[in-house]
Amino acid sequence: MAGGGLAVAAALGVWFWQSGSPSATAEASQAALAAGIDAKEQAAIEAIVRDYILKNPEIIPEAVEILQTRQKAEAINEIRAGIEAPFNGTAFAGNPNGDVIVVEYSDFACPYCKQTTADIDRVLKEDKNVKVVFRELPILSEASNDAALMALAAAKQGKYYAFHKTMFATGRPTPSTIENAAREAGLDLVEARRFTKTPEAQKEVQNNIEIARKLQFTGTPAWVVGNDSQVGAVGYDGLKEMIAKARGSK
The missing domain is CATH 1.10.10 (Arc Repressor Mutant, subunit A)
Incomplete structure (x- = not known):
């Protein structure tokens, strides 16, 4: 034969x-x-x-893992532009032309997301060729959604990362902590409040939620790096591993 x-x-x-x-x-x-x-x-x-x-x-779980990896890559590639393009072109940190894009979906009420801020800062300090894009995924509370909308307002004013870090440092989102973080980040509060009520802001949050469903994210933080996606606080070492994998596949 x-x-x-x-x-x-x-x-x-x-x-x-x-x-x-x-x-x-x-x-x-x-x-x-x-x-x-x-x-x-x-x-x-x-x-x-x-x-x-x-x-x-043992070949059965190996085959399943290969299939899942392939399916992840296919799902990401279908909607990559919607994942990697930062909101307003400003909701990111690091090298705008980095050879690897790390995308984090986070919720300001999520304690594990708060932990990742130090990991991201360390990665950006050590690797000058990485771009980190932040996407709002407010799934834990109404206050999460309010904080997410304010983060988008900060992006509109070119102050996203300042608000992002300050909001996590301030504590769980409440009307007062959100406003304090916005003020500390230097936002025009009148304009920021106005923007949070716009269809543009609402649509961005909804788009993020829909993409998270397509990628089968079950919580926050969630990550997309290259053709890989993970859910959970992967830590500094986990981020470095995902970055190295994405860089090695180019």
Whole structure:
């Protein structure tokens, strides 16, 4: 049997063994016949594949991991522009032309997001070729949403990162802590309050929530770096690993 035919048959054998459904079996048989494989050859290959998997079950989680990695990359690539382009062109820190873009989805009421500020500062201090884009994902409370809208207002005034760091340092979002952080970051409060009520601000938050759903983010912080995504406080070492992986794939 030709090598290509054997590969096709092996794949069909795996499918047959895993599914076991009558429809899948019938489709596998038809595909095998189309590839020039008779029923006897197909049965022999299926037996070999089944035996190999039973003797080497570790290949199943390995295959699942490879599939999940591929699916992550496909999902990110479909909406990459909406992920990596900073709001108003200003909601980022680091090198605007960095060769690696780190995207963080965060909630100002999330204590784990607060922890990441030191990790990001350290990365930016040590790696001058990284750009960190911040996206608002207010999922914990109404106050989270208010703080997110004020962060977008800060971006409109070119003071996003100052507000971002100050808001996390100030404490959990409340009307007073949000206003204090905005004032400390140097925002025009009248203009900032006006902007938080605009459709543009509301739409940005909603877009972030929709993208988070598409990427199956289950909480904050969540990260996208290159073709990889992670959920949780990955820490400084985790960020460095994601950056190195993205840089190495270029």
